[in-house]
Amino acid sequence: MTDTSVDIFISGGGVAGLCAAVAFGAHGFSVLCVDPVPPVTQQAEPGADLRTTAYLQPSQAFLDRIGLWPHVADTAQALQTMRIVDADKGDPKDFDAADISDAPFGWNVGNWRMRAGLMARLAELPTVDFRPGVATTAYLTRTDAALATLSDGSRVTARMALAADGRDSFIRNTLGIAAKRTEFGQAALTFAVSHPVPHKNVSTEVHKSGGPFTLVPLPDHDGLPCSAVVWMETAANARTLLGMDDATFNSAATERSAHVNGPLSLVSRRTSWPIISQIADRFCAERTALVAEAAHVVPPIGAQGLNMSLKDIETLLDLCLTSPASLGTAEMLRRYHRLRYPEVLLRVKGVGLLNRTSMAGAAPITKARAFGLDAIHGIAPIRKTLMRLGLGAT
Numbered sequence: 001m002t003d004t005s006v007d008i009f010i011s012g013g014g015v016a017g018l019c020a021a022v023a024f025g026a027h028g029f030s031v032l033c034v035d036p037v038p039p040v041t042q043q044a045e046p047g048a049d050l051r052t053t054a055y056l057q058p059s060q061a062f063l064d065r066i067g068l069w070p071h072v073a074d075t076a077q078a079l080q081t082m083r084i085v086d087a088d089k090g091d092p093k094d095f096d097a098a099d100i101s102d103a104p105f106g107w108n109v110g111n112w113r114m115r116a117g118l119m120a121r122l123a124e125l126p127t128v129d130f131r132p133g134v135a136t137t138a139y140l141t142r143t144d145a146a147l148a149t150l151s152d153g154s155r156v157t158a159r160m161a162l163a164a165d166g167r168d169s170f171i172r173n174t175l176g177i178a179a180k181r182t183e184f185g186q187a188a189l190t191f192a193v194s195h196p197v198p199h200k201n202v203s204t205e206v207h208k209s210g211g212p213f214t215l216v217p218l219p220d221h222d223g224l225p226c227s228a229v230v231w232m233e234t235a236a237n238a239r240t241l242l243g244m245d246d247a248t249f250n251s252a253a254t255e256r257s258a259h260v261n262g263p264l265s266l267v268s269r270r271t272s273w274p275i276i277s278q279i280a281d282r283f284c285a286e287r288t289a290l291v292a293e294a295a296h297v298v299p300p301i302g303a304q305g306l307n308m309s310l311k312d313i314e315t316l317l318d319l320c321l322t323s324p325a326s327l328g329t330a331e332m333l334r335r336y337h338r339l340r341y342p343e344v345l346l347r348v349k350g351v352g353l354l355n356r357t358s359m360a361g362a363a364p365i366t367k368a369r370a371f372g373l374d375a376i377h378g379i380a381p382i383r384k385t386l387m388r389l390g391l392g393a394t
């Protein structure tokens with residue numbers, strides 16, 4: 001295999017790595033992106049990522065800016081209202097995007113659909129070389145370049161490398177950057193359901209001990225209203241739920257949803273994801289930027305994970321566009337770390353705390369949770385400030 005020299009090398013072609021490839025490719029940078037696992041772009045294929053992601057307003061604007069949004073817009077479902085229900089209290093609280101904006105909070109898109117959109121957009125970008133089925137197998141840096149060896153035997157030299165290779169990042173580990181990890185002993189079950197009651201673009205979070213149960217609006221399925229579900233539970237309960245037959249599982253899910261959308265019926269298979277919080281000690285090293293889950297992982301509450309990752313990518317892109325000559329220099333990468341690390345740290349801590357509160361089953365904490373929700377909802381300035389923070393304001 002021949003050796004390649006590029007502006008930007010991206011290790012990892014998950015949704016974040018491929019978004020980075022599109023972002024830099026759309027601005028004329030030469031990019032090589034590799035991933036050992038080829039993207040699955042059809043829902044029915046084995047290995048399809050059936051999760052959905054809520055792209056909040058700033059992320060949607062960024063995806064539009066890099067020419068990706070038009071490839072997924074027709075499958076996106078608007079999120080106008082977030083409804084929080086405490087199952088022990090049963091008193092729903094609505095947070096309406098109209099309180100703070102003319103636009104919805106965000107738009108929900110299936111991850112496998114996003115991968116199909118990414119492939120379509122990459123086909124339009126002549127400066128991006130995406131090599132599925134290829135892994136980074138060795139990595140080192142010099143002051144003027146990052147050097148990677150790939151599993152197809154080739155080597156690449158880049159002015160800057162992005163570690164987008166996930167929570168157990170090969171690049172982060174090779175560089176010896178430590179990461180603080182918190183295990184919550186929980187898992188998130190994800191699946192899609194149809195239901196008789198229309199969701200009216202309302203995303204509903206039902207809180208009870210074990211973790212939240214979140215219904216996120218999807219387009220109709222076979223003429224019936226449909227939602228994506230993230231059900232967080234203790235790891236042991238999640239295993240039991242995964243082992244149930246569909247009818248028993250439908251009853252358990254309907255019960256756990258507090259019947260907010262009527263009886264739920266599975267329209268997809270169930271997948272399970274371990275829940276952790278993690279943050280790398282540094283988001284940069286010589287000629288290297290850590291982005292997305294290589295840098296930070298949060299529990300799936302409040303649609304923060306991939307939205308924070310897109311902000312990483314946009315921050316790097318803007319630094320590169322402001323001063324193309326400084327691409328990958330120590331000064332540029334230090335600025336990236338300074339711009340992202342403090343904000344990400346706050347969100348990792350905040351989402352972790354929300355998760356612990358939401359998991360709690362003890363009466364004093366469930367009472368405090370209900371009281372806190374009442375207070376947040378009842379005081380308009382606090383409610384609006386928290387909604388803006390949730391959208392990514394700092």
Ligand SMILES: Cc1cc2nc3c(=O)[nH]c(=O)nc-3n(C[C@H](O)[C@H](O)[C@H](O)COP(=O)(O)OP(=O)(O)OC[C@H]3O[C@@H](n4cnc5c(N)ncnc54)[C@H](O)[C@@H]3O)c2cc1C
Pocket residue numbers: 011012013014015016017034035036037051052053054055134135136137164165166167170188189190230273291292293294300303304305306307308309
């Ligand atoms: C249940 C659930 C629901 C979620 N919902 C939301 C949501 O609504 N909104 C939101 O913003 N976020 C959400 N998230 C978070 C979001 O899904 C993640 O942030 C995102 O998928 C992670 O993307 P990533 O590209 O960093 O990591 P990954 O998807 O893990 O991608 C890393 C890639 O690196 C590749 N790789 C590994 N090793 C190598 C190597 N040596 N060389 C090259 N490539 C390598 C892997 O094959 C993989 O494709 C959710 C997460 C979960 C678990």
